[in-house]
Every structure is written in C-alpha cells, then in structure tokens.
Amino acid sequence: MALMVVGLSHRTASLGVLERASFDAAAAEEVVEQLTASPHVDEAFVLSTCNRVELYCDVSRFHGGVADVGDALCRRIGLGADELGEQLYVHYEDAGVEHLFRVACGLDSMAVGESQIIGQLRGALRGLHERGLAGGTLDRLLQNALRVGKRAHSETGLDAAGASLVDAAMARATPVVGELAGRRALVVGAGAMSALVATTLARAGLDVIVANRTPDRAQRLASAVGGRAVALDDLRAEVAAADLVVSCTGAVGHVLDVAIVASALLDRPERPLFLADLALPRDVDPDVATLPGAHLVDLEGLGRDLANSAVADDLRSVRTIVAEEVAAHAASLRAADVAPTVVALRAQARHVVEAEMRRLASRVDLDESTRSEVDRTVHRIVEKLLHTPTVRVKELAEAPGGVGYAAALRALFDLEVGTSGAVTLPGDAPLSGTVADAVGRVS
Template identity: 55%
Template sequence: MSLLVVGLSHRTAPVGVLERAALTGDAPALLLRDAAATETVAEAALVNTCNRIELYADVDKFHAGVAELSLLLSHHSGVELEELTSHLYVHYEDRAVHHIFSVACGLDSMVVGEGQILGQLRDALARAQEEHTAGRGLNDLFQQALRVGKRAHSETGIDKAGQSLVTFGLDQIARTTGDIAGMRALVVGAGSMSSLAAATLVRAGVGDLLIANRTRERAERLVTNLGVANAAVIDFAEVPKALDTVDLVISCTGAAGVVITAEDIADAAAAREGLVPLAFLDLAMPRDVDHAVHELPGALLVDLESLSEADAAAPGAGDVDAVTGIVADEVTAFGAAQRAAQIAPTVVALRAMASEVVLSELGRLNTRLPDLDERTRAEVSQTVKRVVDKLLHAPTVRVKQLAAEPGGAGYADALRELFDLDLAAVQAVSGTLGAAKAAGMKTAGAQTVSAQTVNKAVSAQTVGVQATPNGTLAGGGAR
C-alpha cells in the first residue's frame, strides 16, 4: 500500500477557511465515491471533524494522487483550489502512517490528548466501509491507529492531561460565569459531539437539561441514554423561546448555516445584562451560533475560533514525550509488517514453483524406474523435498528480514527476477489483482472529476508538491 494523506486542519487553516470547507450532508459520501473512482486511487477514507478534513488514500502514483485528491477536496468543499492549496498538508507512506497514529493519540488535536478523536477515526472507517471505498489496506491502517491511540491513553497520562473540546470549552465559560453546576442548560443537536456534551453536563451537575434536534426521535433517544430525570426534549422550533429560560447553550448540529441568530438571542441576553451572561458553546463547523453574538451585551460566546486562541492546560512534557515514543515505535513496527506482507506472496510463489519442480522430477523418476519399491520411492521423495527446503530456507528467511527494513520492497522484485517467477501468479497469491480491486472498491455512477481536468487545474494553480528528506510532502503553503 502506498498511503497518501491530503488534508487541512486547525494547525494549517484559520477557522474561517475550515468553516467554508466543511463537508456536510451528502458531501462526505460523494467525495469518498469520487476519490475511489479515480484511476490513481485504490482505496479511500475521509476523516471529517469540526477542525480536520483529511483524505486517506492508497495510490499508485504520488503526484497524480496529490493532484486528484486536492482537486476533489476543492470541488466538494467549494473552496477554490488556489486558496485551498495554501492550507493543505500532504504526507506519504511512513510519514502518513506517523500522522494518523499521532492523530489517534491526540497529539495533533486542538486540545492535546483529547480522546474523542478515536471515535471520529472509528466513524471514518465505518463510513468508508459503508461506501465500499476501504479495503484491507486502509482497514488495517485505521484499526492499528485505534490500537495505538488506546495504548497511548492506557500507558501514559496523556488522557488525564488532555481534555475533550467540550470540557475545554466549558472551562473557558466557567472563567466568566463561575461553576456551571446547577445551571439550566440546552443542548442543540443529538449527534456524537452533542451526546458527549450532554453527558459532560450531567457529570458536571447541571440543573434542568433540555435537548433539541431537528429529528425529535434522536433527541428522545439521547435523553433515554442519559438515564437522568432532569433531562427533557423540546421541539427544534422552540429553541429561540427556550433561550429565555436557560443559562447555558451547547450547539453542535450538522446544519449548513447559522441555527441560532443574534436576533434570537438579543432579548434573552439583554434581560441578563449586569448578571451572569447567557453562555453559548458553539462546537459546530460551520458555526451554529451567529458570530455577531460576540458583540451582544449579556451574552458570552465561546466557539472554535476562540478555543483555538485560548491557552489549553498543557499536558506534562513527560507524557507527550512518552506518547511520541510510542508513535515512533508503532510506525516502525507497522512499516516492517507491511513490507514483510508485501514479500510474502513472492515467497509463497517461490515455494509453489519449487514444489511443482519436485513433483515433476519425481514423476519422471517414477517413469524411468518403475520397479522401485514403495519404501525406496518414499525415501527418495523425502530426500528431494528436504534438499529443496534446505536450499530455500536461508534465502527466504533472509529476504523476509531484508524486506522488513526501509527500502526493502526491491528484494521481492529481485527474488521474482532471479527465479523467473510469474508476476500474475504472485498477484493471484496476494489477492490484489487490479480487476478484483476495481470490482470490490469502485462505486458505479460516481460523479468523477477526470484526471485530465485535474492536470489542467493543477497546471493552472501550480500546486507544485515536492518531497522533503523526512518523507513529508508540501504543496504551496502546506506543511
């Protein structure tokens, strides 16, 4: 697998760009289908969160892969390629593995060490599987990333040092409002982030808790899962009126536009002027709460932009160093395992060819010496097989060891060349014939942006991706 990652996050793009690039509705599924339908991409997965949009792909051509994925991100996000390119980062092969393992451990999160990213990676893999764009390569990668993230949280204190965005945001609000225990709260939305927010509020000891969602059944399911007597559901249309009765609002919907306007809030905020402000925690991307609320007296808005500017409580340097070490070790082990797996079909094909030669020669022996007794014939057969096994043992063991090292893929090619192995037979053993991959991975009817279009656009916009010594690749202003 030649792994390529093209994406943007809170580290490379301002919130305004992330907000405009946010993929909502059917856009994530369409992007995945289009990516998997390109000639360069064999598998594709999308990590799409409030502060991260990343395409992971198994590609057969690096430059064409970067160009196609960049254009697809631009096409589906609606952000012009020229602007988007300056915020993109590109990682390839081992550096791409290092990146996803770091993401899984929370090292690349807005709040270092937060554990919610594990659920988001799990959701990304599930979506790719549902769209039939993830095969064995990306499945193994994401499953291993999840294991690495769990290992980091179990073996270090990174989970205690880090916080979720919900907890961090509530901490920022509490600096102005004081303890949120006993407050009357409203959660708008019923997705994974909203569920986390509701559970966090319950643990914090809020008073009455209201849940509103466009689909009322999902809100009712969330209340049932919370299992507390002080939680209730209100209709989505009642949210503006409910603002008069609550002290705190957390909003995280998948809406494409503003859900709570400054006009909705103005009267409720004005009534609190001089008192503890009506607090809003907006975790949606694009934003749910009108940015103009920042200017309203009697209201306090904490959103992703203000969170990115706030100073999070830094985890201990020892924990970060420990997790960094875990990631480095796991990347090395994963790379070695992948390279060893790549040569395994060649070794199997070599042994299969040797077995055929042995059987052929024993057949000739039986024809030439038909009078040999069964005991002698069996002994000759075992002797020939032992000789072949001993001759093949050292080179096959050694080639596996060499192939597991960086740059070891060439040893499989050398083995095939030396023994004149049939490449088609090797591919059949590995189960990665191009036709089979196309049948299993490509989705019919996808709205594909052609490679010719990609090349023209890239030439016009001058993406100009180049490799750096450490394997990280940058285009335009990417890092």
C-alpha cells in the same frame, strides 16, 4: 502503490467549506467510483465527520493522485483549485499512515481523545468490504488504525484529556468569580467538547446556557443537562449575564470578538467575567484579555497547567503508541513486499525437484514405495536448505531498507516475479493462485 491522504479539517478550513464538503454515503460511494476509475488510484475511501473530510487513496503516481482527488473535492465543494488548495493538506506514505493513526486515537480531533471517530472508521471499513476490497491495502490500513485507536484508549488515560481541560478551566475560574456552584455559565457550541463542558459544569452546580448556530443542537444539549438554549443572535446579552463563558465551536474566525465582550462588560462594571477558549482555531479574540474585567484563558494556557499532569503523560504515551504502530505497519508492508520473492524461490525449488524426479523416473525403474520415499526425502532436503534463508530474508525485509535483500535474492536465483505477484518459471505459465494464498505456507 502508496498511501496518499488529501483532506481539510477544522484546523485548515472554515465551517462553511467543511459543510459544503461533507459526504453522505451516496456521495462517498460516487466519488470513490470516480477516483478508482482513474489510472492513478487503485483503492479509496472517504472519511467525513463534522470537522474533517479526508480521502484516503492507494495511488500509483503521487502528482496524478493529488490532481484526481483535488478535482473531486473541488467539484464537491464548488470551489476552484486556487481557492480550495490553501485549505487542503496532503500526507503521503508513512506520513499518511501516521496521520490516520493520530485521527484514530482522537489526537487530531477538536475534542482531544474523543472516541466517536472509531465508529466512523468502522463504517469506512464496512464500505471497503461491501466493494469487495477486503484484504486490500486500505483494508489492512484501517484494521491497523482501529487497533491503534483501541490501544490508545485502553492503555492510557486519554479519555480523561477533555475532562481534565474542563477541570483546569474551572480551577482557573474559581479565583476570578468565586464559588462556582449556583453561578451562570454560557457554553458556546454544541459539539462533542461542548457536551463534555456542559455536563461537567452542570454537575458542579452551575446554571448552564447553550448557544449554537444550529438551534436544534443547542436545545438537545441544553435539555440533556437541564439548561436552556439560546440563539447566537443573543450572544451579547448572554455574555453580559454570565459569570463563566466557555467557547468551543471550532469555527474559523472569532465567535467572541473584542466588540461583543466590551459591550457586554458595560452592563456589569462591578462583576468580573471569566472566559475559557477551548477551540482550535480560537473562538475568542486574544485581545479580549486586555479588557478591564475580562479574564481569558485558552488551550495554550490550560496546556501549561496540565504540562506536568497525568494527562500530559497520557498524551505522550499515545504519541509513543502511534510511533510504534507506524513503524510496525511499515515493517509489515516491507514483509509483504518480500513475500512474492519467497514464494517464487520455493516455487522454483519445487519445479527443480519435480523435474529431477521425472528425470530419475525415466532412467531408473523404481517401485512406487521407493519412488515416494525418494521424493519425500528430496523435498525435505530442499525445505531444510531453504528454511533459514527464507525466514531470514523476511526478518531483514522488515527493517528500513530491507527490500534490497529481496532484490538480491531474486538476482542470485534468477527469479521472475510479476507486479501482480505471479511467479514465472522457465518454460511454464504463471503459477495459479494468489501470493496471499502462498504466504501462509511460507515458513
């Protein structure tokens, strides 16, 4: 089995498609049941947020799994495979693990470093446990992802990444419009990044106006910062009245195009307008920068401002954490793969000892005390002989390509390990219990 991720996000799909693809709890449970009933998917969970919908699956066949998950998304969204396919991305095995760990850290979020995703991952984990999948492949993956996310936020200054972008934008705005306190700021969008922007601007003494396609969300944000909410239909008039415009909606397509900004500038020929585009994809048409009186900065420009800052160092540190954890997760999977072989070797050794002790008992008359002492001595000898090779094969298995050592051990000792981890000994039925039960006893 192998991990496969199929999804779409603010980076690849339009807001309308993301809205149609959104899963509530009931829909997520339904699609998971459908997928796990297929022959290619063993486990699955859905991660559905305001800017991404992703299905994580433990699959036996890559192409079959992609087809099953793609069909499920097409049915959910109501689009054909040809149309939806261009907006989907697929990650497999280690690439899928890396993607989830980046998501857990907030590196793949619209507002870089946001921590809300941690709660959503916990919800996915609860869903797995409610379906009786605790201890499975995806359970271990989610547990690790949560740990990675916590490491990123506790060991680095990632939480400050979004705030630093806003600070950098304000630093760029001051030379254009002058002292910011008392100025009028228009915030386009009402998501996590917009909330951060609005809060920072309000604290700096600006009059904040919030425009959003959903009036209720705009009103909630505006009320929280002592500002005012407006409809997107009023965008042209609000741009004309503002000194500073910050847009971060995450919509596909330009929210502020050249026509809107050019028209707004006609009402303010003597006042420069500063615009900061913090969205990905861009909210503001880059050609706006060519308009007289308009000063536009985007994430790329602000990124250059922060290139040598502590935030950039934090982002590099988080990427390092992700790389380390991906390698550690892969090593743990390889170690888990070798565990059934180690269990089989020890089971075979016990089988041989018990057979020989029965043979000895049939040929030599030993009292109970002597027989027990001989039995313990033989078992200690076998345990000591097996200790080094079993510990070493687990260590070797954690390195890339290490599964070959387990295969060599199986060949050398003629071990038979079934796909379920059951151990078969000559003349015996498979041993009872799970491999997981025995792993804890392996040195």
